[in-house]
Amino acid sequence: MIRLIKSTYHNEKETTKKLISFIGHAKQLSFGPECHKFEAEFAKWQKRKHCVFLNSGSSANLAMIQALINFGKLKTGDMVGFSALTWSTNVMPIIQLGLKAVPIDVELDTLNVSSKQVLKILKKYPIKVLFLTNLLGFCDDIDEIKRICDKKKIIFLEDNCESLGTVYKGKLLGNYGLASSVSFYVGHHMSTVEGGAVCTDSERLATMLRIVRAHGWDRNLSEQKQVKIRNKYKINSTFYSRYTFYDLGYNLRPTEINAHIGRIQIPFLKEITKQRNKNFFEMAVPIYQRTDRYYPIKYSHIDFLSNFAIPVICRSQKIRDELVEKCNDKIEIRPIVGGDMTRQPFFSKYMKQFSYESSNAKLVHEQGLYFGNNPELTDREKKLIVQVFTK
Ligand SMILES: Cc1ncc(COP(=O)(O)O)c(C=O)c1O
Missing domain, CATH: 3.90.1150.10 (Aspartate Aminotransferase, domain 1)
Structure with a gap:
């Protein structure tokens, strides 16, 4: 039987050996410095300013929508357009967070949404956010879709869980939208066993995603950002600052183990x-x-x-x-x-x-x-x- 997936990650034997040694020597295995290093290395690979590492591609999708809600860019009942041909957890966060999920048909020859389909749907519905999937490494005229979104002030997000590394018109897929998600689940382009990320050039969005990722608190922000947010909310005492929850969040954190696997995999x-x-x-x-x-x-x-x-x-x-x-x-x-x-x-x-x-x-x-x-x-x-x- 020729299986869809042959191994847990690339260069399995060597990677497992390195992983065992890492676990044996690591000071901590919960979210920490290894995750930060992975984020910096992956952002560089994706040619984006920021990478926020999460525990799955599904979590990355959820975090992006929640972050837009936290910013007030999306409100209950707003419409979000998505590719009718996609994975369940591209659509589910839209519904779970009280928004209307509007399916957009794909082209038969590219399996992806085209600007023509986008224009057709925009005539019918007042869509606030377009959350399109780059299906199976392919895309349609995504540059034109981005242009339409810019012109009509629609926020454009990419689910790039299936197209890591595809280059269209000189630009990596995942770099057309305000932000894009990646999945590092086994069998995807790169595996951290379970894992995902959001990549973006927006510092403000990356900061909100870090708040969304961990309980709504500020612990994984830089010291400078912590000072800023604590001042804004007048949180002066260390006793409370560690337990102040600034906005709606979850626990979507990956571990140092996932980050270490990712760091071994990026060079491949x-x-x-x-x-x-x-x-x-x-x-x-x-x-x-x-x-x-x-x-x-x-x-x-x-x-x-x-x-x-x-x-x-x-x-x-x-x-x-x-x-x-x-x-x-x-x-x-x-x-x-x-x-x-x-x-x-x-x-x-x-x-x-x-x-x-x-x-x-x-x-x-x-x-x-x-x-x-x-x-x-x-x-x-x-x-x-x-x-x-x-x-
Ligand atoms: C388009 C798309 N989005 C999201 C996901 C979810 O990724 P994960 O399995 O890491 O949660 C998948 C999974 O295969 C996918 O194909």
Whole structure:
């Protein structure tokens, strides 16, 4: 069986050895200096000023929405647009925090939301925040979406949990919005076992995210920022300052263990994304040539494609079902991410008014599947995958 994921993290044996030694010598394992070092190193990799390390990509999504609420940029009942084809915990924080989650359909050839779809939805709904997913390493015309958001004063956020390392028009995905989330869950581009982050250039947002990450208190802010916030709220005594809760927060902290794994993994990121890029061209290109069986997927507009799975959208449900049968016990496959969110029970329960009958997301839900693209795939395995999907 060719599994979606082969190991817990890259260079598993060596990384585990280093991790054991770190745990044996570390003065503390709860959030601390190793997390700060990881944040600095990852921000540099992502070419952003700030990285806020969290315990998952889902937490990163939740923290971003909560931070905007804390700033008063979003209020109960406001509308947030999201990609109809995404993962559950991209949408759920919107609903959980009392906002309206407005699905935006994707383009069939890029699997992502385009500026055309954004303009269509903006004619219908007064959207305050656009929270789009960069699905499976791909994007549509995200530069144009950013331009529309700037013009209409809509806050643009990216869920970049599936596209770490993709470069579009000379810029890394995750750097188009005010902020973007990353997931470091096993099997994503880089693993810290569990983990996630928000990257942004906004110092003010990064500070609020640090408050949201840990109980609403100021303990993980710099000394200078602590002085500022304590003065603002007239908290003069050390007795109370450590237990003053400034705004709404959670406990979304990662540990020093996750940070240490991340610090070992960052130097491999370039190699990992390069290998996955090579795998994509070796497998997806011949498969996509079967246009009689599959819808074409567009990737020529992307400078460097970085994904961890390869989507296949079948021309009919029958072709997809036959493939599922053929892959049984041979190749591990999955629906495309979480499928069309509007078909999910949770969405019908809470946001029924935004469900729609036909869409590209629905077609992908019913006729799509993906197989893994991990850097450890052997030539034999890649050959077998191509054979199963093309013969
Ligand atoms: C688009 C997207 N957003 C968010 C997440 C959640 O990330 P995590 O599993 O780290 O919570 C995922 C997970 O696969 C995802 O694909």
